[in-house]
Amino acid sequence: MSCSHCQARVEKGLSELDGVTSVRVDLPSGTATVVGDVTEDRLRTALDDLGYEYGGKL
Template sequence: MSETTYHVTGMTCQHCVASVTEEVGALDGVTEVKVDLPTGAVTVVGSAEETAVRAAVEEAGYELVS
């Protein structure tokens, strides 16, 4: 299992965390999602492609930055 950390902007509260966790967690191959609200770090455990993670974050209403 791989673990990749992304930086997401726009999250301000626990609702934001829940939205990102739900969208990214629904991706095929993702087994766990950890969100650190103060830093915007989103750690994805599993085998999801970055493009799929980016699309899921955008679907939740936030932006993944490189």
């Protein structure tokens, strides 16, 4: 992620997952903090669908 558009896209996409209560993307570090009840596999799939790579760190 390199811009605020990317940040907004990831936040919106992940927040639409069932069980997610909040999402915060930190643009400088390229990380997302997801709060809620969602599986790692579902996060990976959602990020892949959005065109971003899952770092595998929960």
